[in-house]
Amino acid sequence: DELLEILSQTRNPQAVQPHMRKCFDAIQKLQFGGDSGPAANDILAMVSPEGESVKLSKGLKARGNVELWLGSVEESMRKSLRNFTKAALADYPTKERAEWVKHHCSQVILTVSQIMWCSQVVEALSSEQPVEALRAFEGVCKAQLADLAQISRQSIPKLFRKVLGALITIDVHARDIITGMVKSGVTSAEEFEWKRQLRYVWEEEVEDAVAYMSSSRYEYGHEYLGASMRLVITPLTDRCYLCLMGAIELDLGGAPAGPAGTGKTETTKDLAKAVGNQCVVFNCSEGMDYRMMGRFFSGLAQSGAWCCFDEFNRIDIEVLSVIAQQILSIRNAKAAKLTRFQFEGREIGLVATCAVFITMNPGY
Numbered sequence: 001d002e003l004l005e006i007l008s009q010t011r012n013p014q015a016v017q018p019h020m021r022k023c024f025d026a027i028q029k030l031q032f033g034g035d036s037g038p039a040a041n042d043i044l045a046m047v048s049p050e051g052e053s054v055k056l057s058k059g060l061k062a063r064g065n066v067e068l069w070l071g072s073v074e075e076s077m078r079k080s081l082r083n084f085t086k087a088a089l090a091d092y093p094t095k096e097r098a099e100w101v102k103h104h105c106s107q108v109i110l111t112v113s114q115i116m117w118c119s120q121v122v123e124a125l126s127s128e129q130p131v132e133a134l135r136a137f138e139g140v141c142k143a144q145l146a147d148l149a150q151i152s153r154q155s156i157p158k159l160f161r162k163v164l165g166a167l168i169t170i171d172v173h174a175r176d177i178i179t180g181m182v183k184s185g186v187t188s189a190e191e192f193e194w195k196r197q198l199r200y201v202w203e204e205e206v207e208d209a210v211a212y213m214s215s216s217r218y219e220y221g222h223e224y225l226g227a228s229m230r231l232v233i234t235p236l237t238d239r240c241y242l243c244l245m246g247a248i249e250l251d252l253g254g255a256p257a258g259p260a261g262t263g264k265t266e267t268t269k270d271l272a273k274a275v276g277n278q279c280v281v282f283n284c285s286e287g288m289d290y291r292m293m294g295r296f297f298s299g300l301a302q303s304g305a306w307c308c309f310d311e312f313n314r315i316d317i318e319v320l321s322v323i324a325q326q327i328l329s330i331r332n333a334k335a336a337k338l339t340r341f342q343f344e345g346r347e348i349g350l351v352a353t354c355a356v357f358i359t360m361n362p363g364y
Contacts, residue, residue: 304351
């Protein structure tokens with residue numbers, strides 16, 4: 001019904017606003033404006049549920065078919081975030097870090113902060129005395145954390161407090177990694193103790209941020225995530241990330257298993273945030289059939305999003321065999337580097353970033 005409502009409102013772009021959260025991960029609404037005021041068709045910015053506003057590239061208009069201009073919004077979202085990331089990277093060396101975080105949007109701050117941290121670690125490990133350089137950098141990390149903690153004690157806007165919360169969460173984990181590497185006596189950037197961490201690099205060849213973990217490589221997705229909170233990363237979370245990133249590199253999916261409430265779904269969602277991708281969570285039930293799942297997989301393959309099927313073992317065994325075949329056909333198309341493929345008797349587009357994850361609860 002919602003989809004029909006979106007598609008039927010060609011003349012009134014404002015009517016799509018209530019459904020934006022269903023289409024994008026963190027766009028609560030679009031900011032319209034122009035010569036004729038807020039009723040104009042010019043799209044100026046995207047606004048997150050937390051109230052963060054990020055400008056979109058100029059010349060974006062809500063005209064014609066809804067699916068076409070919403071596609072342009074998605075394209076503009078990724079392009080704008082990539083440009084902001086590049087600008088923030090250039091801006092980082094010119095300001096104190098505590099000052100720099102006040103001038104950029106949340107997602108860009110987190111990404112650039114991690115890119116700079118990785119480059120500084122590699123620089124320390126490449127020096128003549130890596131152990132001493134790493135110990136000195138550990139002091140820098142602690143000082144940066146103390147600066148952020150100092151800012152958080154002040155009277156600051158609610159939105160900026162959320163940005164700081166996410167940044168401190170990531171910085172604490174970064175500090176723990178450095179402390180562990182100092183204790184282990186890591187002396188080279190080629191050692192597994194460093195390679196197994198989630199590392200961000202800005203690659204000039206592709207003009208984009210790229211995430212590395214062990215032998216896995218993943219180009220950052222630039223899906224707008226707003227000023228959302230991030231998961232506290234434990235050693236178990238790190239091991240889950242390592243396993244899931246390895247699976248994605250092989251065009252496979254992941255299947256975290258464990259008791260209810262241990263964070264299987266949240267870990268998958270947070271990895272999607274870490275690599276800038278949309279993650280859709282779907283609760284499975286006994287009444288699901290292969291046609292319904294086929295439609296779901298079709299949308300997944302064409303959007304390039306990740307999906308986490310919760311409590312996957314509740315689906316009937318007869319349906320599971322067909323689902324396995326559907327997932328395999330998407331996997332084979334990804335492995336063959338196709339952009340279009342045959343799925344359930346029709347040809348559909350394929351965005352290679354799509355991935356399927358399942359979580360299972362013992363006891364069903």
